[in-house]
Amino acid sequence: MNFKAWFQCINGCSGRYDLTEIIYRCPTCDDLLEVIHDMDELKKRSAKEWKALFDDRYRKHEWPYGSSVWGKKELVCPNLDNDNIVSTYEGGSNLFYAERFGKQVGIDDLWVKQCGLSHTGSFKDIGMTVLVSMVKQMRSEGKNIRAVACASTGDTSAALAAYCAVAGIPAIVFLPKDKVTLTQLVQPITHGVMTISLDTDFDGCMELVKDLCMKNDIYLANSMNSLRIEGQKTISFELVQQFDWEVPDVVIVPGGNLGNVSALGKGFTMLKDLGLINKLPRLVCAQAEKANPLVRCFKNGYKDFENIQAEETLASAIQIGAPVSIKKAIRTLKAFDGIAEDATEEELANVAGRANRTGLLCCPHTAVALAVMEKLVKRGDIKKSERVIVISTANGLKFSEFLNNYHANKISGVESEFVYKPHELSADYDKVRDAIFQNLEG
Ligand SMILES: *Cc1c(COP(=O)(O)O)cnc(C)c1O
Numbered sequence: 001m002n003f004k005a006w007f008q009c010i011n012g013c014s015g016r017y018d019l020t021e022i023i024y025r026c027p028t029c030d031d032l033l034e035v036i037h038d039m040d041e042l043k044k045r046s047a048k049e050w051k052a053l054f055d056d057r058y059r060k061h062e063w064p065y066g067s068s069v070w071g072k073k074e075l076v077c078p079n080l081d082n083d084n085i086v087s088t089y090e091g092g093s094n095l096f097y098a099e100r101f102g103k104q105v106g107i108d109d110l111w112v113k114q115c116g117l118s119h120t121g122s123f124k125d126i127g128m129t130v131l132v133s134m135v136k137q138m139r140s141e142g143k144n145i146r147a148v149a150c151a152s153t154g155d156t157s158a159a160l161a162a163y164c165a166v167a168g169i170p171a172i173v174f175l176p177k178d179k180v181t182l183t184q185l186v187q188p189i190t191h192g193v194m195t196i197s198l199d200t201d202f203d204g205c206m207e208l209v210k211d212l213c214m215k216n217d218i219y220l221a222n223s224m225n226s227l228r229i230e231g232q233k234t235i236s237f238e239l240v241q242q243f244d245w246e247v248p249d250v251v252i253v254p255g256g257n258l259g260n261v262s263a264l265g266k267g268f269t270m271l272k273d274l275g276l277i278n279k280l281p282r283l284v285c286a287q288a289e290k291a292n293p294l295v296r297c298f299k300n301g302y303k304d305f306e307n308i309q310a311e312e313t314l315a316s317a318i319q320i321g322a323p324v325s326i327k328k329a330i331r332t333l334k335a336f337d338g339i340a341e342d343a344t345e346e347e348l349a350n351v352a353g354r355a356n357r358t359g360l361l362c363c364p365h366t367a368v369a370l371a372v373m374e375k376l377v378k379r380g381d382i383k384k385s386e387r388v389i390v391i392s393t394a395n396g397l398k399f400s401e402f403l404n405n406y407h408a409n410k411i412s413g414v415e416s417e418f419v420y421k422p423h424e425l426s427a428d429y430d431k432v433r434d435a436i437f438q439n440l441e442g
């Protein structure tokens, strides 16, 4: 079979560009490009054949198909030689049945897709594997790429650093100073990647790295590079595969630069075009109220979009005021009967406190999605019997400062519902027993 994919303008300008070409924007209108697949070729296989193939590969060990991204290689990036694939066996993340939390909120069928249970602790791995593999292919074909660079709110840089270290490709990451967690800062450092901490926010880092990549032989790894979206769309593939190819009713995802919500939409659309599913879920994009440009636009009926100055939020990975994939995101929400809604700092912090008591371990972004879900249940946009999936974008362990400050009631502007500190006792049987029974009774 002769599967093919290429870059094309999102506004339909003419021109197709090879995926090994160093190009990020349409030369005609300067808007983003997207990866387009030869759907006629893909349709030569039946839906049944595709499902059987994907199920056969899922989490097995035949390189590289055990990775759930590369298990769908034909739909993701068929142009790559398997020898150039840089993989950490990404994808295939757990679906957590949030039974207790769902009941508390008033829904019966709530699942949390644990995309943060991955090599670098966030969903960024599933997009980065595609981008770095393509860079390896380009370098092997003799393209002049000295290094790969990105601006990041902490998770993209961790993923880029890890995948480049796996491949032995130089990388440079730009981080806003004091706006990422200690774990996120240490990740590129320990992978031996040049880490630049800038006295600005994410949007400021982004401007600089774009400039650097346009003027030098350095490849840009941010999500305006649509190769990453191709990997991220496999979240949708996996979700339905994990439910034996049944489509959930609602999918809620936290959004910052808005690549991921667009990727989810692209994944579901592709499955429907190929006949693997016959309906689409409703998509919800959740933002922090402090960084909510999409929500503002949604609430004024998509009339006009304006960038904003993002304010500091606990959900630091989505503290973005000028989202690069805004146009794709708006199109996605329109096509998926979508909703955009936001959550305050207090809402996100306390929903994390409550959800964690039911066994989840929420990062602040997942908490934003849960808080928005609660709002939608309360106002009837989500029904009790609907199957709801919340995309957990990062591992809560990357955000231990957040949980520590939360339980110490040290987050300014937030009144923690679950203030807690460890019982410090001398190692004395009676004292320990008394403390335990006091606690059980209280
Ligand atoms: C990157 C990231 C997001 C936002 O994804 P976008 O594609 O930028 O909207 C959300 N949560 C976490 C933890 C992230 O790292």
Ligand SMILES: [Zn+2]
Binding pocket: 009, 010, 011, 012, 013, 026, 027, 028, 029, 030, 031
């Ligand atoms: Zn164009």
